[in-house]
Amino acid sequence: MALKLYGAAMSTCTSRVMTCLHEKEADFELVPVDLFAGEHKQPPFLAKNPFGQIPVLEDGDLTLFESRAISAYVAEKFKETGHDLIRYQNLKEAAHVKVWMEVEAQQYQPAISPIVMQFFVAPLQGKTPDQAIIDENLEKLGKVLDVYEDKLSRTKYLAGDFYSLADLFHLSYTYYFMKTPCANLINDRPHVKAWWEDISSRPAFQKVASAMNFGEKGN
Numbered sequence: 001m002a003l004k005l006y007g008a009a010m011s012t013c014t015s016r017v018m019t020c021l022h023e024k025e026a027d028f029e030l031v032p033v034d035l036f037a038g039e040h041k042q043p044p045f046l047a048k049n050p051f052g053q054i055p056v057l058e059d060g061d062l063t064l065f066e067s068r069a070i071s072a073y074v075a076e077k078f079k080e081t082g083h084d085l086i087r088y089q090n091l092k093e094a095a096h097v098k099v100w101m102e103v104e105a106q107q108y109q110p111a112i113s114p115i116v117m118q119f120f121v122a123p124l125q126g127k128t129p130d131q132a133i134i135d136e137n138l139e140k141l142g143k144v145l146d147v148y149e150d151k152l153s154r155t156k157y158l159a160g161d162f163y164s165l166a167d168l169f170h171l172s173y174t175y176y177f178m179k180t181p182c183a184n185l186i187n188d189r190p191h192v193k194a195w196w197e198d199i200s201s202r203p204a205f206q207k208v209a210s211a212m213n214f215g216e217k218g219n
Contacts, residue, residue, distance in 0.1 A: 009211035015208045015212055019207075020085065040054055101169060104170055111140040148191075158195075163202070
């Protein structure tokens with residue numbers, strides 16, 4: 001039975017899970033959730049995720065929410081197929097993957113997310129992007145990226161010389177960020193830029209990126 005992923009292809013968190021599923025060559029069905037109609041706040045969906053957020057994964061009688069947790073489950077369930085995203089055969093490498101997964105969630109995401117929200121979500125709400133919020137978080141993101149630049153000068157990827165969930169988790173928000181006038185924050189750091197160009201060109205992400213058109217005309 002194929003996995004069912006409830007979400008929206010343009011969503012950062014849904015695309016995170018979809019990229020992981022493609023990396024693992026897993027069969028899945030994307031069940032579209034109409035965010036603009038508020039479907040994610042209706043009782044049928046709230047029964048799957050009481051927080052009313054996408055995505056949700058169903059695997060038989062198992063229901064999971066939170067994109068990072070879903071991705072970790074997928075990487076473990078299909079650990080022997082596709083690309084090894086968790087380094088399950090090496091305890092130390094696996095530990096480094098977990099460290100940088102946490103860095104993404106605790107350091108990178110809180111800085112980059114408000115910037116993306118201001119450029120892509122605020123206009124849809126009839127608001128002008130708040131430059132003060134953008135500037136404040138650009139400063140935070142710059143400091144995080146300075147750490148990344150140093151780390152990536154010593155290893156090809158964040159957790160080591162291997163691609164992992166630690167890198168994959170950065171893809172969705174960075175993809176949208178690179179469409180903003182602030183992309184130089186990545187491009188001006190040569191090791192970060194090379195890393196981004198590497199991970200964003202992977203076939204698994206390319207399959208997903210084509211549908212990541214949130215905020216574009218008609219979406």
